[in-house]
Amino acid sequence: MYHHVKKLMYTVNIGTPDPAFGNMLLEQFGGANGELAAAMQYTVQGWNCEDPARKDLLMDIGTEELSHLEIIGALTRMHMKPLKTSREAAESDPMVTIAGGGGVNLFNSVGDAWTANYLKVTGDLYVDLHSNIAAEARAKIVYERLISFTDDPGSKEALQFLMTREITHMRAFASALESMGKPAFTVGTIAPTPNLVDQYFDGSTGSGEEGENTTGPWNNGQAGLKVVASDMAGRR
Amino acid sequence: MYHHVKKLMYTVNIGTPDPAFGNMLLEQFGGANGELAAAMQYTVQGWNCEDPARKDLLMDIGTEELSHLEIIGALTRMHMKPLKTSREAAESDPMVTIAGGGGVNLFNSVGDAWTANYLKVTGDLYVDLHSNIAAEARAKIVYERLISFTDDPGSKEALQFLMTREITHMRAFASALESMGKPAFTVGTIAPTPNLVDQYFDGSTGSGEEGENTTGPWNNGQAGLKVVASDMAGRR
Amino acid sequence: MYHHVKKLMYTVNIGTPDPAFGNMLLEQFGGANGELAAAMQYTVQGWNCEDPARKDLLMDIGTEELSHLEIIGALTRMHMKPLKTSREAAESDPMVTIAGGGGVNLFNSVGDAWTANYLKVTGDLYVDLHSNIAAEARAKIVYERLISFTDDPGSKEALQFLMTREITHMRAFASALESMGKPAFTVGTIAPTPNLVDQYFDGSTGSGEEGENTTGPWNNGQAGLKVVASDMAGRR
Amino acid sequence: MYHHVKKLMYTVNIGTPDPAFGNMLLEQFGGANGELAAAMQYTVQGWNCEDPARKDLLMDIGTEELSHLEIIGALTRMHMKPLKTSREAAESDPMVTIAGGGGVNLFNSVGDAWTANYLKVTGDLYVDLHSNIAAEARAKIVYERLISFTDDPGSKEALQFLMTREITHMRAFASALESMGKPAFTVGTIAPTPNLVDQYFDGSTGSGEEGENTTGPWNNGQAGLKVVASDMAGRR
Amino acid sequence: MYHHVKKLMYTVNIGTPDPAFGNMLLEQFGGANGELAAAMQYTVQGWNCEDPARKDLLMDIGTEELSHLEIIGALTRMHMKPLKTSREAAESDPMVTIAGGGGVNLFNSVGDAWTANYLKVTGDLYVDLHSNIAAEARAKIVYERLISFTDDPGSKEALQFLMTREITHMRAFASALESMGKPAFTVGTIAPTPNLVDQYFDGSTGSGEEGENTTGPWNNGQAGLKVVASDMAGRR
Amino acid sequence: MYHHVKKLMYTVNIGTPDPAFGNMLLEQFGGANGELAAAMQYTVQGWNCEDPARKDLLMDIGTEELSHLEIIGALTRMHMKPLKTSREAAESDPMVTIAGGGGVNLFNSVGDAWTANYLKVTGDLYVDLHSNIAAEARAKIVYERLISFTDDPGSKEALQFLMTREITHMRAFASALESMGKPAFTVGTIAPTPNLVDQYFDGSTGSGEEGENTTGPWNNGQAGLKVVASDMAGRR
Ligand SMILES: [Ca+2]
Ligand SMILES: [Ca+2]
Ligand SMILES: [Ca+2]
Ligand SMILES: [Ca+2]
Ligand SMILES: [Ca+2]
Ligand SMILES: [Ca+2]
Ligand SMILES: [Ca+2]
Ligand SMILES: [Ca+2]
Ligand SMILES: [Ca+2]
Ligand SMILES: [Ca+2]
Ligand SMILES: [Mn+2]
Ligand SMILES: [Mn+2]
Ligand SMILES: [Mn+2]
Ligand SMILES: [Mn+2]
Ligand SMILES: [Mn+2]
Ligand SMILES: [Mn+2]
Ligand SMILES: [Mn+2]
Ligand SMILES: [Mn+2]
Ligand SMILES: [Mn+2]
Ligand SMILES: [Mn+2]
Ligand SMILES: [Mn+2]
Ligand SMILES: [Mn+2]
Known part of the structure; x- marks a missing residue:
């Protein structure tokens, strides 16, 4: 069961809106390695998980990612606001402008609809933790790139917060994987062919x-x- | 530059065709964690890679995965052959039968078209190697499941070959990652916020x-x- | 900001698992008119909404739909459990079995990946409320059909709960629309051409x-x- | 059975071509709430409909939407004509230029292929009419936004024609819904749970x-x- | 401008409904080489075409394909009717049953949404005619396969009608190509490199x-x- | 079985990088009529083919197209290099920049993921050869357009190489089709209805x-x- 509180996990403030940067931010709202992808990957894995301790971990982080989605959405809306009225700004994302009225939606920076094909969910906990560590590494590098393409201090700070959290998650997933105590490279139960x-x-x-x-x-x-x-x- | 030789990397023989199992095998031909996904992920990463040694590694394995695609395609065609003539068999995959004439194509077991959205390619080598280790773990568990759903010895043997190779690749990618010598969890160059x-x-x-x-x-x-x-x- | 509690909004119990029915239930987990589609449509509209009262409404219902997603997921997992071990059951959804290990994922009953193309989000509140009323009507009829295709009392009860909630939501959205006080058919601000x-x-x-x-x-x-x-x- | 006459339902004239505006117009040619989506949603509903009177209504409007598709296509082609020869214009839609030779195709303003996932077709007439009313409201607001992003009188006039027709359709569908005589919120036949x-x-x-x-x-x-x-x- | 008359171009009668065959028929309703794909490919090419004579040809055949879509839809609905009430029939296409109420929609036999990615439209008439000849050849072989998977005389007759028309179209497109009078293999205007x-x-x-x-x-x-x-x- | 050699089939050199042109080149890397589409269409047809001579032809050309993919990828990377560091360049393809780090990936010029829906594979050799002739004609015209939108001599030369090869392939496929000795328009085995x-x-x-x-x-x-x-x- 979920509950929402109308407070962002991190308060976002920006200077001058930068519509083209807002468009870039959509990668982390509705993109392949974005916050919805993270939220859904961990949450669905969590629902399927039969190890109670790691199930809690998956749900803890899956839920935090929903709160991240809300933050990046807020930041994106601030940068995209000019799309509502400026023709020049509108050209930075015509679909958001014409179909979406200048608000956010679950599409990436080039307008591709978010798809569950982005998710990696196998139902094998040891495998899924590997997928999650990799997913966090990807999210981290994407946030780093976004930080490098803006000069706005408020935007940088919010992105730094989100980027930092992915490293926390990466450490948590790595710890959960290691604590399973499986020898390296022993995925599943069938042994590979010797030699x-x-x-x-x-x-x-x-x-x-x-x-x-x-x-x-x-x-x-x-x-x-x-x-x-x-x-x-x-x-x- | 590529060259093809008309020999399978592993010779496939099956007993009685099992069309519904052939349909399942499509997961590794045109599916999310299948051989084309592996081949394209590593090859595209390889083309983008600026570290000469690891570029070779990516191309070596990317190319081997193309040869795997050919093997799993051959195995799948053997099991799907009855779709060409049997109405009952045809119902196990109507699209393969009606649109494809009973042959293989780059769709998964439920007929979804292969999509580049399956790929994880960030252009950051350290991150991409994490994605590849996870991809190999996923491929391994999928082959293990396929092995468990057939009783045909020849099919089991071919799948065992393919499954084994994924563990080899997982070890190679892990070695390449470790030998980069980066401290754990240091993705990119921007440090996360302390505390x-x-x-x-x-x-x-x-x-x-x-x-x-x-x-x-x-x-x-x-x-x-x-x-x-x-x-x-x-x-x- | 979100929080999750490890309790279902409605406790689900089933009799004998029915894998093919579990497959049908995926329409409401990862399908076009399912719970994730409802959750995301209302939540994204809510984040974009500048009318404080109706923003709260959108977030209230958007959040409840996430809790519905969890319920339908739990029900589906119960029915699909035999896919983990039974070849016959596996054929009812080969992708869930082979790629997903028998768990749920955000795909519909024929294995199509959930896509944001299912959502209707225009950023015009009056229009979005129309879309939401229609979305609730669709969800209701889908639950009714699911109820009619099972004889399992526990499944029927859970689906009746979920179906009922959609009517509640339909009434709430209709009330929110009506209370905007706009004359009928006055979408936006440009008048249609007389005659x-x-x-x-x-x-x-x-x-x-x-x-x-x-x-x-x-x-x-x-x-x-x-x-x-x-x-x-x-x-x- | 269909027949086509080589006359537009509304004659389109424009001043100076505006390639970036032509790109925006693609939302109504190959986009989520565009004319093909309307045509297909109502026509497919019409073919499935067993109520003879409302079947005629669905076919009347479904067919008119095909004629709208032709109009918006003509308008878009006029604005996109410079893509055939100008590199600067080409950058406003590289796919239309390079793959399509500067003509229209069933893609939206950010190049996403038209997909049947845009359609809402449940086969329940009462529900489908709700979906259609909402669809017309969405089409209206999209046309209104397009009108606001051009200064070209001829373009505005054509869009005003198309926008007006959506209000006509909204009224017709609302009338058809109301005349079914069902109490409000009585979707389908299973009553929701009291309290x-x-x-x-x-x-x-x-x-x-x-x-x-x-x-x-x-x-x-x-x-x-x-x-x-x-x-x-x-x-x- | 389009007009519709409520008469099928070919009257369809079937014996006993065969739901699994109805599911197969969806390949030609909402599938990759089906009637909507044909209708849209030729019609969009026609709208883009600047050769008046061949533009008429493209519109003639594009419009006929819409009438074919209606025929194959009617045939499919007859075979799928049992999905409305029979659980066993429903399993042959759970999405059509649960989401669509047993009617047709623009999805193929494995439930994939129709997509404009199926279309081949380059805006070069000589090239497009090549694509159309190939498209007709594909439609012909698909109809032939459908004919071979049913024993129902009425179904065979309707499919024979539709299959025949594709050969007519193939001849018409080949004639239009040949009458352009271009030397073989002279696509576009830039000559290939000699030797x-x-x-x-x-x-x-x-x-x-x-x-x-x-x-x-x-x-x-x-x-x-x-x-x-x-x-x-x-x-x- | 495949082998790769680290040499391009055609050596690519460019002058000043042109990021927007690099974006256009993606049409032939990850686009609908691009090199991967060609490689996969012919290769999958080749694997399914039971005519030994034409199977070799399909594999010869399918393999060459993989080498073309590598060339166009190299050319694209050269033009896109500025995306790694320049904000202005980044705006020409935000997804490549932010998600991909400025490298190539299997997406087209508007960021659509490569999909197997681009392929035409029916398993009927006579039909597939028609599809391949048309595919080569499309590839040729696309290369011609790319040539016309750049002034860079090195880029023009590489594209001229690739364009020329498509005409070679078109001739080879036409020869293979003609040498099958089938009367014109005799697709499959069921005769169309006379008159x-x-x-x-x-x-x-x-x-x-x-x-x-x-x-x-x-x-x-x-x-x-x-x-x-x-x-x-x-x-x-
Ligand atoms: Ca916890
Ligand atoms: Ca795009
Ligand atoms: Ca090597
Ligand atoms: Ca509230
Ligand atoms: Ca599918
Ligand atoms: Ca009428
Ligand atoms: Ca005519
Ligand atoms: Ca499917
Ligand atoms: Ca050869
Ligand atoms: Ca796109
Ligand atoms: Mn996050
Ligand atoms: Mn995270
Ligand atoms: Mn492999
Ligand atoms: Mn591997
Ligand atoms: Mn709900
Ligand atoms: Mn609801
Ligand atoms: Mn319209
Ligand atoms: Mn309308
Ligand atoms: Mn036809
Ligand atoms: Mn035809
Ligand atoms: Mn080529
Ligand atoms: Mn070629």
């Missing part, structure tokens, strides 16, 4: 405009993986 | 059909995070 | 398998509209 | 940046609904 | 489960194209 | 802003088709 699992296939070779063939810890044996000669060599 | 980053907001409380409030390493201080009283308490 | 607005164009005529030409209050003058001879007659 | 249907749940409370808690006719008893104390209070 | 245009790159070689390397008129010189040694050979 | 197949229905008549009624080889008997009086005349 085959240690072979590194060298699918891309040569050198040119697109790089060169190299080695690193992932294929020099340090990680237990060794390059095998590509099966393609003799077949052509 | 705020250590606060765990208890967004979901109480107890009932949807669980109970708990503590764990993620909010008991072990991970450096501490529960703060929800700001909502006094506001209602 | 032209009273003309009823008879775009479909004749009789046959697809019906016959008729009159009713909408084109016999009762509503102030009169049929005009189609401009097409003389042009062929 | 529960009169309870207004106060899902959003408090006051702050997102408003304050209020009362109005919808929750002060005037509409028969009374606020009940939120069940969440005691549970936290 | 390079005659080189056939042998991207796939070897032999195995996926075939073998072969020659044919397309790479043995008959069509003016000659195999060049793959640039990849020496680079590995 | 009916020779009737040209005049669905659009009259004259006005949308053209006039005309005749041409397609309806004057030259192609064996004759206009029949529309059945609608007497029915209104």
Whole structure:
């Protein structure tokens, strides 16, 4: 059961509205790595989760992300306000202007409708926690980019708040994953095939405009993986 | 530049075709965590990557995933063959039958068109490697489920091959991430706000059909995070 | 700001799980007229709304719909539980089984991803309230159909709860619309063109398998509209 | 059976082409509340309708909307003509220019493909008429916004024609709904649960940046609904 | 300007309804190669067309396809009627049943919403006619498959009518293309690079489960194209 | 089985980056008629194909298109590089900037995710070859338009290379189609209905802003088709 209080988790103030920046902010309102995506991914995982402790974690963070959605929405509305009356501003997002009257909606900066295809929900808790750590890393870098594209102090502060929270979440999910006590790389219950699992296939070779063939810890044996000669060599 | 050789990376043989299982296999051909998604995610990241060593890694695995797509397609076609002539089989996937003539196409088990919205590509290598580790974990669990829903030995063997490779990839990506030498949770370059980053907001409380409030390493201080009283308490 | 309590707004109990019925229930979890669509439509309208009283109404109902989403999710999970282990059950929704591990996700009964294209948000309060009344009418009829396709008493009771609430909401939105005090059909501020607005164009005529030409209050003058001879007659 | 005559229902003339305005007009050609959406919603409802009189109404208006689609398409093409040759104009809609050669197609102002997810078709006539009234209200406000973003007299006149027709349709659908003679809020045949249907749940409370808690006719008893104390209070 | 007459272009009669076949028929109502796709592709091309004669052709056929949409819709409704009341029938298309009340809507046999992404409209008449010839060939083969999956004589007859018309259209479009008098393969106005245009790159070689390397008129010189040694050979 | 070599099939060099042109180039990276669409259409057809010779052809060209994807991606990245740091450049594609860090991804110039709905794959070789000829014609005209919207010599040269290859492919597919030796318009195996197949229905008549009624080889008997009086005349 949910309850809403008409207070933002973080108070937003901006200087001069910047409509094109408002359009960019939509990435975190209705975009692929935005707050609704985070809220829904963790909440749906939480509802499906049968581990009571981590279920609480998923619901705690899933709910916080809804409050983030409200914050980024408020910030976006402030920057997009000129779309209601200015033709020039309107061109920065014609759909928001004409169809939406200048308000926010669950579309990204290029007008793509939010879709559940953004979510990663497998119903396997160990896997889902991996997906969540990655999701938080993505949200963090997106907020960092938004911060770098505005000079408005109030906007920067609000985005800094939201960005910081994603690192908190990343740490919480990593802790929940680690505390499951599973050996690394033991996803599910069926063991991978021995030997085959240690072979590194060298699918891309040569050198040119697109790089060169190299080695690193992932294929020099340090990680237990060794390059095998590509099966393609003799077949052509 | 790509080259194709008309040999499968793993030879597939099945017993009696099982059309409904063939339909399930489409999850790994044209589905959200399937082989095209893996191939495109790593390859596009690879093309964008400016770290030569990890660019090679991304291209190696991205290319291998294309070869996996070919294998899972071959396996799926074998199981779906009855759709060409049997009305009963056709009902297991009417779109494949009527629009596709019983062959494979880039749609999942419920006929959703493959979409680039499945991909996670941020252009930040450290973040992208997190996304890839999670993607491999998802692919692994999906293959495990497919294995558990068939009794056909030849199908199980081919799926075991594909499943094993995802663990190899997961190890390779984890090694590439670790060898970047970044401190944990240092995504990008802007530091999170001190103190705020250590606060765990208890967004979901109480107890009932949807669980109970708990503590764990993620909010008991072990991970450096501490529960703060929800700001909502006094506001209602 | 949101808060979640781990108690369902309505306690759900079912008898024997019915996987195919669980699949149908997904229409109200991740479908076009389902609970997330209602929650998001009203909440986003609420955030955009500048009329304080009706903003509260939109947030009240938008938040209640989130609690409905949780209920329908719980009911669906109960019915879909056999997908985790039974091949026969799995065929009722292969994507939920293989990709989702038998849990819920924001997809409808035929596996289409929830999309913000389902939402109707114009930023004009008078218009949005019309959209909301219609949305509640749709949700009501969908719940009624679900009730008619199950014999399980516990499922019927939960659906009756949810169905009833939609009528409450329909009444609340109608009251909010009426209390705005606008004359009927006065959308926005630009007046329609006199005379032209009273003309009823008879775009479909004749009789046959697809019906016959008729009159009713909408084109016999009762509503102030009169049929005009189609401009097409003389042009062929 | 359909017939087309090569005459627009309303003759369109414009002054100087305005490519960015042409891009905005696409909202009504291939957008969520545009003319194809109207045409398809009413026509498909009409084909499904078993009430002969209202079936005729749905087909009359559904067909008229096809003629509107042709008008808005003609107007859009005039404004977009510079995209065929001017690089600067081309930037106002790169997809129309590069993929479409500067002509119209069924995409909106931000290039999203028209989708049947825009449609509201339940097969319940009483419900569908509610959806149609709301759809006409949305179309009206969208045309009003388009009128406000151009200074071209010819464009304004054509849009005024189209806007006016939506009010005609709104009146016709409202008349058709009222003449069904159903008591208000009696959707379908299953009665809502007494008492529960009169309870207004106060899902959003408090006051702050997102408003304050209020009362109005919808929750002060005037509409028969009374606020009940939120069940969440005691549970936290 | 459009007009509709309430008579089907072809009268449809069926024997016993076959719900699963009705579901298959949706491919031609709301599917990728169905009647709406045909109607919209040709009509939008027609509106964009500046060659008066071929514009008439595009509008003639575009309009006929709308009449086909009506026929296939009527046939589908007859077969889907049991969905309104039978739980077993309902399982053949849960979305049509629960969300749509058993009527047709613009979704395909697996419930995917019709999308303008199905259309091929480039605004180059010579190119568009190529797309239309291919579209008619696709529609023909789909109708042929539908005919082969039913034993109902009335259904077969209606589908035979619709299938025949596509061949008529294919001939008309081919005639319109040929009568443009352009030399073969002269798309647009920029000439391809000499010599390079005659080189056939042998991207796939070897032999195995996926075939073998072969020659044919397309790479043995008959069509003016000659195999060049793959640039990849020496680079590995 | 695939192999990748880190060399572009065509070396790309550009002068000054042009971000808005880079955005346009995305049409051929992640757009409807772009290189991934070509690669996947031919490759999936190839995997389904049971004619060994034409299967090789489909795989040869499908694989070459992957190499084209790499080229157009490299060209696009060069033009989009300023998005990483310039706010003005960022506005030319906010999603690429904020979500993608200035790199390429499988989205078109207006940010729509690549979708398998772009593909035409029927599993009937004769039909698929028609679709491929049309696809190549579309790709050619799109490259021609891109060439016309840039003044950069290096960009023009790379696009000329890619454009030329599409004509090669068009010739190869046409040769493969012709060499099947089927009489024209004999799609599949069911014959169209005699006489009916020779009737040209005049669905659009009259004259006005949308053209006039005309005749041409397609309806004057030259192609064996004759206009029949529309059945609608007497029915209104
Ligand atoms: Ca867009
Ligand atoms: Ca390598
Ligand atoms: Ca908690
Ligand atoms: Ca689907
Ligand atoms: Ca009429
Ligand atoms: Ca309230
Ligand atoms: Ca589906
Ligand atoms: Ca070859
Ligand atoms: Ca878009
Ligand atoms: Ca004509
Ligand atoms: Mn967040
Ligand atoms: Mn987070
Ligand atoms: Mn793989
Ligand atoms: Mn992998
Ligand atoms: Mn509800
Ligand atoms: Mn409701
Ligand atoms: Mn209209
Ligand atoms: Mn209307
Ligand atoms: Mn047709
Ligand atoms: Mn046709
Ligand atoms: Mn190409
Ligand atoms: Mn090509």
